[in-house]
Amino acid sequence: MDYIEKFKNYTTKQTVNLIIKALGNTSDENLIRLTYAAERIAPKHKPKIGKVRKMFEDKAPAYFLAQKALKEIHPNVRDKMVLNFMINYILLGPKNRENFEKKEGIPCPATIVISPTMRCNLKCTGCYAGDYSKKDDLPLEYV
Template identity: 40%
Template sequence: MSYYQRLKNYTITKIMVAMLSMVGNSPDVVLIKFTYLAERLAKKDYYIKIIRWIRELFQSGHPSLIVAKKILRETHPAHRQQLVKSFFINQLLLGTNKRKEFQDKNGFYPPGFIVISPSMLCNLKCFG
């Protein structure tokens, strides 16, 4: 990964963590506007459609908006930062772009994978 790309990823991560940290106590409109930014960062059409669908749910007052705001508001700042980095940034935004590059290079689209473990140890015996 080039120095420029690492700097870009670092900047996106810091900005997104700061923005999502503020969203928890903000009006619903702020979280809805945040989906427009996420849409611009994602490259794959599939994810853009999902982001638009999530925005429509938020605009219609779906309970998922309450859950998202509660998670962003009530989690410990360190946990919130790691959650934002792992799920929103690495999995949904930057991860989609990396998986798209992998698909272009290798001919298939690798799946996303998130491990949530209270012990911080993975019991999967993966090779590589």
């Protein structure tokens, strides 16, 4: 990664950090205004951001979920969650995965889930995690 790319990544992270700090106590109007700022930061995602703005304007269920998350989740957790999802997954992730694929010759998955025990005691209907025994556990040295 060259210096210009590193600088772009740094400034994007700093801009999103400033936006994140304002999210906790922002009004509905400002939340909608932030979607316009997000379109300038990530023009490639303009159609998706527009859909999010429309949900906010229409007060769709996703709007209430976002409001609840922004107001009730601890600020440190909220900030990290938004930063990781917005920056590392949506903005920088595709380019990083593309670079990895060019370098290694194989596609890089967007998400990797590691389930060391493959077991769960909740027994939810249709869930895979209740169907495994201790012999199916991932050895500790692999984790």
